[in-house]
Amino acid sequence: MRRVGENSIEYNNVYLLESSTISGPREKNAQLGKFIDKSYNELSCSEKTWEKAEIKLQNEAFLLALEKANLKSEDIGLILSGDLNNQIIASSYMARKFNIPHIGLYGACSTAVLSIIVGANYIESNIFNNVACLTSSHYATSERQFRFPTEYGGQKPSSTTTTVTGSGCSLLSTKKSNIKVTRATIGKVVDPNYKDVQDLGRAMAPAAAMTLRQHFEDFNVDASEYDLILTGDLSECGSIVFKDILKEWGIEFYNYNDCGLMIYDRKVQEVFSGGSGCGCCSLILNGYIKEMLSTKKLNKVLIIATGALMNPLLAQQKESIPGIAHAIVLESVME
Amino acid sequence: MRRVGENSIEYNNVYLLESSTISGPREKNAQLGKFIDKSYNELSCSEKTWEKAEIKLQNEAFLLALEKANLKSEDIGLILSGDLNNQIIASSYMARKFNIPHIGLYGACSTAVLSIIVGANYIESNIFNNVACLTSSHYATSERQFRFPTEYGGQKPSSTTTTVTGSGCSLLSTKKSNIKVTRATIGKVVDPNYKDVQDLGRAMAPAAAMTLRQHFEDFNVDASEYDLILTGDLSECGSIVFKDILKEWGIEFYNYNDCGLMIYDRKVQEVFSGGSGCGCCSLILNGYIKEMLSTKKLNKVLIIATGALMNPLLAQQKESIPGIAHAIVLESVME
Numbered sequence: 001m002r003r004v005g006e007n008s009i010e011y012n013n014v015y016l017l018e019s020s021t022i023s024g025p026r027e028k029n030a031q032l033g034k035f036i037d038k039s040y041n042e043l044s045c046s047e048k049t050w051e052k053a054e055i056k057l058q059n060e061a062f063l064l065a066l067e068k069a070n071l072k073s074e075d076i077g078l079i080l081s082g083d084l085n086n087q088i089i090a091s092s093y094m095a096r097k098f099n100i101p102h103i104g105l106y107g108a109c110s111t112a113v114l115s116i117i118v119g120a121n122y123i124e125s126n127i128f129n130n131v132a133c134l135t136s137s138h139y140a141t142s143e144r145q146f147r148f149p150t151e152y153g154g155q156k157p158s159s160t161t162t163t164v165t166g167s168g169c170s171l172l173s174t175k176k177s178n179i180k181v182t183r184a185t186i187g188k189v190v191d192p193n194y195k196d197v198q199d200l201g202r203a204m205a206p207a208a209a210m211t212l213r214q215h216f217e218d219f220n221v222d223a224s225e226y227d228l229i230l231t232g233d234l235s236e237c238g239s240i241v242f243k244d245i246l247k248e249w250g251i252e253f254y255n256y257n258d259c260g261l262m263i264y265d266r267k268v269q270e271v272f273s274g275g276s277g278c279g280c281c282s283l284i285l286n287g288y289i290k291e292m293l294s295t296k297k298l299n300k301v302l303i304i305a306t307g308a309l310m311n312p313l314l315a316q317q318k319e320s321i322p323g324i325a326h327a328i329v330l331e332s333v334m335e
Numbered sequence: 336m337r338r339v340g341e342n343s344i345e346y347n348n349v350y351l352l353e354s355s356t357i358s359g360p361r362e363k364n365a366q367l368g369k370f371i372d373k374s375y376n377e378l379s380c381s382e383k384t385w386e387k388a389e390i391k392l393q394n395e396a397f398l399l400a401l402e403k404a405n406l407k408s409e410d411i412g413l414i415l416s417g418d419l420n421n422q423i424i425a426s427s428y429m430a431r432k433f434n435i436p437h438i439g440l441y442g443a444c445s446t447a448v449l450s451i452i453v454g455a456n457y458i459e460s461n462i463f464n465n466v467a468c469l470t471s472s473h474y475a476t477s478e479r480q481f482r483f484p485t486e487y488g489g490q491k492p493s494s495t496t497t498t499v500t501g502s503g504c505s506l507l508s509t510k511k512s513n514i515k516v517t518r519a520t521i522g523k524v525v526d527p528n529y530k531d532v533q534d535l536g537r538a539m540a541p542a543a544a545m546t547l548r549q550h551f552e553d554f555n556v557d558a559s560e561y562d563l564i565l566t567g568d569l570s571e572c573g574s575i576v577f578k579d580i581l582k583e584w585g586i587e588f589y590n591y592n593d594c595g596l597m598i599y600d601r602k603v604q605e606v607f608s609g610g611s612g613c614g615c616c617s618l619i620l621n622g623y624i625k626e627m628l629s630t631k632k633l634n635k636v637l638i639i640a641t642g643a644l645m646n647p648l649l650a651q652q653k654e655s656i657p658g659i660a661h662a663i664v665l666e667s668v669m670e
Contacts, residue, residue, distance in 0.1 A: 003412075003462045007436045049652050077338075078521065085646065086421040088441050092524055092644035096657040101342045101521035103453065104644075104659075106423050106439040118438065121456045127338045186413065186436035189427055309427035309439075311420065317384050322431040324439075 001124040005218025007186050014120045014181040016330060017130065017173035018069035019286035022061045024139065024165030026271075027283060030264045035287035036166070037064055043140050043165055050140035051089065057167035057279075058083070058094040058136040065132065065169035073098050076171075077128025080119045082111040083136045083278050084163075086145065090136050100132075108307030109204075109233050110187065111135045112282035113326045116170055117184045120328075123172045130175070136167035137277030146197075146312060159199035159237045161276035164263060168282030179293045183329035185215040189309065191322035197315050200308040201238020201260070201273060207323035208234060208306045209245040215302065215327050216251065223253035227298045230289070232281040232305035232325070235260035235274030259284040281305045285330075293332040300331045336459040340553025342521050349455045349516040351665060352465065352508035353404035354621035357396045359474065359500030361606075362618060365599045370622035371501070372399055378475050378500055385475035386424065392502035392614075393418070393429040393471040400467065400504035408433050411506075412463025415454045417446040418471045418613050419498075421480065425471050435467075443642030444539075444568050445522065446470045447617035448661045451505055452519045455663075458507045465510070471502035472612030481532075481647060494534035494572045496595060496611035503617030514628045518664035520550040524644065526657035532650050535643040536573020536595070536608055542658035543569060543641045544580040550637065550662050551586065558588035562633045565624070567616040567640035567660070570595035570609030594619040616640045620665075628667040635666045 004010050021036045028039035038060065040046075045053040058081065066073060079098065081091035082105035095102040107114040115133035122128045140150060142163035148154045172181065190207040208231050216222055223229060234242050239258045246253055259281045260274035285303055292298040304327040315321070339345050356371045363374035373395065375381075380388040393416065401408060414433065416426035417440035430437040442449040450468035457463045475485060477498035483489045507516065525542040543566050551557055558564060569577050574593045581588055594616045595609035620638055627633040639662040650656070 001460055001462065007412075009462055051649060051652065077342075082441065084422075086648065087419075087443065087644065087646040089644070089646040089649055092657055092659070093649070093654070095524040096526040096644075099523060102524050102659060103449065103521065104441040106417065106441045108422065114438065118453060121460065121462075125336055125456065125460055127336065127344055127456075186438065188434060189430040189437050191431040309422065309424070309431075311422040311424040313421065314386060314424055314428070317386065319428070322427055324427070324437060 007214055008218035009184045011120050011124050011181055013174060014123045015173050015175060015177040016179040016181060017171045017175055017177045018065050019290045020061050020065035020068060020169045021283050021287040022057050022167050023283060027164055027166050027263060030269060032262060032288045035291050036283060050138055054090040054136050054138040054141050055093045058090050058134055059097060061167040061169040062132055062134055065171050069171050076100050076130050076132050078122055078131040080105060080115040080131060081134035082106050084142055107324055107326060108309050109276055109278050110305040110307035110324055110326045111278045112285055113303055113305035113328050116181060116328050117186060117326055119172050120181050123174055130171060130173045133170040133172060135278040135282045137163050137279035139163045139165045142277060156272055157198050158272050160272045161201060161235045161260060161274055162271040163277040164275045164279040164283060166279035166283045168286035170286055178332060178334040180331045180333050181328055182331050185211055185218060185327040187211045187325045189322045189324050191320055193320045195320050197310060199237055201235040202241050203321040204306040204308050204323035205234055205238045205241035206245060208242050208304050208325040211304050211325040211327050213251060226300050226302045227255055228301045229253060229256045230301060230303045231258045233260035233276035234258045234306055235276060237273050293330055296332050296334055302327060302329050342549050343553035344519045346455050346459050346516055348509060349458045350508050350510060350512040351514040351516060352506045352510055352512045353400050354625045355396050355400035355403060355504045356618050356622040357392050357502050358618055362499055362501050362598060367597060367623045370626050371618060385473055389425040389471050389473035389476050390428045393425050393469055394432060396502040396504040397467055397469055400506050404506050411435050411465050411467050413457055413466040414469060415440055415450040415466060416469035417441050419477055442659055442661060443644050444611055444613050445640040445642035445659055445661045446613045447620055448638055448640035448663050451516060451663050452521060452661055454507050455516050458509055465506060465508045468505040468507060470613040470617045472498050472614035474498045474500045477612060491607055492533050493607055495607045496536060496570045496609055497606040498612040499598060499610045499614040499618060501614035501618045503621035505621055513667060513669040515666050515668050516663055517666050520546055520553060520662040522546045522660045524657045524659050526655055528655045530655050532645060534572055536570040537576050538656040539641040539643050539658035540569055540573045540576035541580060543577050543639050543660040546639050546660040546662050548586060561635050561637045562590060563636045564588060564591045565638045566593045568595035568611035569593045569641055570611060572608050628665055631667050631669055637662060637664050
């Protein structure tokens, strides 16, 4: 493990041992639904409240990842997790069920990648043999907390994103597997002085562009290095801004996609600008991307998870919305 | 850096290079006020909102730590920070002012120690030469968010704690100083099935006791190892429960105190059960403890920061309040 350039890290021995994905109905019924391990047919997941449903999703994602990896909970040295709820309660309440040390993280929708970056350090330095990196989001907990009660039935502009209902778990390990975590770039908080809480993709785009540029500079690479460059949840509006910024900077890039654009079937499903939430990047990373790397359909993927560090109270205080973007590289090492 | 026992880590080269503390008036006018670097006479800190006041506290704590260490912001490789506000906005909005990678953390009031634990890994593995670990809390932002609007004038039971207004910054470094971070024990989420949101000390006490026991077991030490064993913010009600649990377990310990009991002058100030909040442990650690270690009045201190992972919404859903406690050891290495 060593620092590369200004803000990046190179790992030698961090493996993505196994991963799991659990979702709500909308994600299952979309184009990449077949890569989701388990889904619920209704948002409540048979729980009495939305929050308890989200806790259940995280809990089950963790247990499923253990099962797939043939591990027991006592084999996990550390859980690193976060979500969008106030006081990241989906993560804390999930962790109380297990006798495992816990680090709570918050990077808004970038948390899936942030947890892997922080977790990788503990694997690479041999402090723990296995760590679990978990995130979740839930359409109904987010709508209530960040927007309006769904019962209000307020209309939405087309720039709004749709919060993904789902949880993903990445088990990092010193034990060899087909996929390695090889690189990371830790993001900086970037505030483009943008205030529209109904258009978070645009607010996060500059942070994503800066992290991409930093990553290319730090490793002295360009887009040809990767089979796929993936942003977290910029969705339609944000991706356009992201591409515009990079064009302005003269940074060529291709093989690009955004988890928020991939997760739903936007021709059929009413999801406005696309998907968002901690679960968005997490479902794509731990589902589709993991499968593509396992089967060598992709070899080297750069994932730039994005987070809008907004808070309804500061928006009411006329504050702008800062963004952050953390990046990791996953590589297929199958022979 | 190596794992010790089940959940603990030993560090060899992590120094507390410098630290800083900024507070509101109540903390300054208390018994340990003389160890606080800078204070405001009013809670607003000349800002228009409580939230902006808290952002200012964190911002100034960071700048002051840099000044004391004779460093510039570009010398800092990483900021690790968290606070109690929804979406840890004091931390994110502070970080947007600097061109420095940021990791957002949430461990409720245990975040001061959690940030040092996560930060120490980046120092020990030589990824960054200097990292800044920051936390804050503010009486008025917390009252509004977790309890009632202060204008409501609701009466409080004597078990309530008083949220500390303040921010502390710990600069960790590979550069030698008089104080080393030598040990850490990462806490587990412990839920004692306790539901009184007006008595958080009691809810956190079992987590603190479990972390203390784990720490003693992992390093094969007892209380005689330390000049001082300090819990975060159990305050009066919680400390009693903490001591009772340890007595029941047959664990002898002495030289014990709690930051929540130390921070205010409870004979004169109306603070109920004592102080709490991310700023509580942070002000004591970065102020008083740092000074005692620098002057060799203390040599080896175990700090167990405690956090109640509560959320008003889940309390309304009749959920219990889980706690967590993370521990570090600071040692004077002055010759």
